[in-house]
Amino acid sequence: MLSESIRLQLADTTVKVVELEPPAVRTSLLPGQEESEFAMPLEEFVAEVVALLESQPDAREIQVERVKFLRYGEARGDYDQVVETLNASDPHGK
Numbered sequence: 406m407l408s409e410s411i412r413l414q415l416a417d418t419t420v421k422v423v424e425l426e427p428p429a430v431r432t433s434l435l436p437g438q439e440e441s442e443f444a445m446p447l448e449e450f451v452a453e454v455v456a457l458l459e460s461q462p463d464a465r466e467i468q469v470e471r472v473k474f475l476r477y478g479e480a481r482g483d484y485d486q487v488v489e490t491l492n493a494s495d496p497h498g499k
Contacts, residue, residue, distance in 0.1 A: 412465070423464060425454065428471040443494050445471050 408424040415422060429444040438444050453469045461467075468476060478487035 408465075423458075424466045426466060426468045426472050426476060428469065428475070445469070 408422055412422040427445075427450065429438060429441065430450045431439050431441060431444040431447050433439045450469060454467055457464065457467050457469070475487055475491065478484035
């Protein structure tokens with residue numbers, strides 16, 4: 406909703422709002438995530454994001470394949486299972 410609201414507020418300007426929805430990515434932003442097998446390799450994430458931006462220049466959202474499992478869990482009806490799976494796999498929860 407935040408990006409949608411900002412997009413509406415800036416509709417009559419030259420500013421373009423694109424929402425990037427990352428999964429867990431191997432960076433040092435969180436302790437242990439840089440070495441996590443759970444997280445997406447940074448280079449892979451960047452390459453997929455750049456390819457999506459190039460192939461979808463008018464996109465409002467950029468979603469790499471790995472984030473769709475969580476993003477659409479509620480729509481698929483398996484959100485509780487998604488959260489359970491992520492919590493069991495996340496190295497920060499242990």
